[in-house]
Amino acid sequence: MGASQRIKVGLLGSGNVGSQVARILIEEAQMLSQRIGAQIELTGIAVRDTQADRHWQAPAELYSTDADVLIDRSDVVIELTGGIEPARTRILRALNAGKPVVSGNKALIAKHGVELQQAAQASGAQFSYEAAVAGAIPILRPLKDSLSGDHVNRVLGIMNGTTNYILDQMDTTGAQFDDALAEAQRLGYAEADPTADVEGQDAASKAAIVASLAFHSEFTIDDVHCEGITSVTAEDVAAASEDGYVIKLLATCERDGEGVNIRVSPTLVPREHPLASVHGAYNAVFVQAENAGELMFYGPGAGGNPTASAVLGDFVSIARRLVTGGAAIPESTYAQLDSTPMADVVSRYSIGMEAEDRVGVLAAIAEKFAEHGVSISTMRQTKGQNAGGEPTSSLRVITHRAEDSKMRATLHDVEGLSSVRAVTSLYRVEGE
Structure with a gap:
């Protein structure tokens, strides 16, 4: 294939991201062709409804409801429909036919990524998905390529813009969770049904993908311990601030003995840590490697244009390979590490408690900590009155x-003390 030949591109989906990908493929076709070394042609866009309103409207003749026909006549397939099915079946159709695929479908990749990579390897097709994690931030390719000669020990990531906006509002304005969520929805940062974001599921999908690449193993979302932010209160955020921390929904992927622990949870991060300064709906991923040291990748984690940038980056890389005749690069899963249980995780903790204000209470609580070998670093007491x-x-x-x-x-034993009315919160502390 050379500059006089044409690469036919089939696009599945025309939502916020898909529309912007279509726009760039059409409006920037000459520039993309020059970078690739061959002409490109958007041959069609598969949608459910050809008459629906779009974020950007392509020529009407490009829209089709027959995704299979579009896949069969394309050289490269870009899947941006989301969800598990029919996206999984369509991607497998393309890969089994030896056609390279670009996808931004984090939920699908976190659940069926192993199957899709196996299909790609069997047919010699390239399967790329930079857009599945952190929008425009280039993080997957650096893990696969730039750091492939290093040993990654830990990845900490703010991988969901919606939850970061909510927690940032709670930290900077003192808002309660419900009020911050409502503002995020008003501004378009949160969906009408924000469950996947606020319950941590979206970040968990991304954590599974990142861990697979960082540790050269095969992980799925089922390997991720997941906690959301719905229980975080303004009082928790204020208390964290008084102690010099900010609460972030953090995805943590780290070596744990002979395995890897992958978890998503609201976490206290020191104010001086780079992740603490990530505000609004932005994302950031902090990587700790043996030789490279500490690296941080920062930028917009969602949105049509930023995510389209990641999609087109994968597309250009694949198209160049088609032009030069280079072979697809399979995933490196040689390590085959297992995920480790939460019970084995070693971390610092912040615990909130409500107790009676009388002599001996603090000593009784401290004794329970000592009995289980948990050492207290600091204890802060605020006095008040009940109803x-x-x-x-x-x-x-x-x-x-x-x-x-x-x-x-x-905590089980502390809760059993008659002088302790409730354990009100438990957060891990990372980044120290």
């Missing part, structure tokens, strides 16, 4: 590093 006018004490404990199983056992 009946009785004196109460709000406690905030930050521990030294401890195993998750020991921390859970400690």
Whole structure:
């Protein structure tokens, strides 16, 4: 294939991202062709409804409801429909026919990525999905290529813009969760049904993808421990701030003995850590490697234009390979590490408690921590009154590093003390 030949592109989906990909393929066709070394042609756009309103309107004759025909007549397929089916079946149709595929479908890749990569390897087709994680931020290719000669030990990531906006609003304005969520929805950062974002599922899909590449293994979303932010209160955010932290929904992927622990949870990050300065709906991924040291990738994590940029980056790379006749590059999964259980995770913790304000209470709580080998770093007490006018004490404990199983056992015993009314919060502390 040379400059006089043509690469036919089939686009599946014309939502926010798909529309912008179509626009760039049409409006920037000459520039893209010059970079690729061959003419490109958008041969069609598969949609459910050819008459629907679009974020950007392509020529009407490009829209079709027959995705299979479009796949069969294309040289490269770009899948931006989202969801599991029919996206999975359509991608497999293309890959099994030896056609390279670009996708931004994080949920599908986190669930069936192993199957899709196996199909790609069997047919010699390239399967690329930079847009599946962190929008325009180039993070997957650096993990696959730039750091392929290094040992990645840990990845910390703010991988969901909606939750970062909500937590940032709670931190900077003192808003409660519901109010911050409503503002995110008004501004278009959150969907009408924000469940996948606020329950951590979106970030968990991305964490599974990142961990697979960073540690050369095969992980799915089922390997990710997932906690959302719906229980985070303005009081928790304020208490974290007083202790010098900010709460972020953090995806953590780290070596844990002979395996990898992958988790998503609201986490305390020190104010001086680079991730603490990520505001609004932005994303950032912090990588710790043995030789490269600490690296941070930062930028817009969603949106039509930023995500389209990542899609087109994959497309240009694939198209160049078609022009030069280069072979597809398979995923490196040689390590085959297993995911490790949360019980084995070692971390620092921040715990909030409500207790009676009387002599001996703090000593009794400290004794339970000592019994389980969990060392207290700091303990802060704020006095108040309950509805009946009785004196109460709000406690905030930050521990030294401890195993998750020991921390859970400690809190079980603390909750059994008659002087402790409730354990109100438990957060991991990362980035120190």
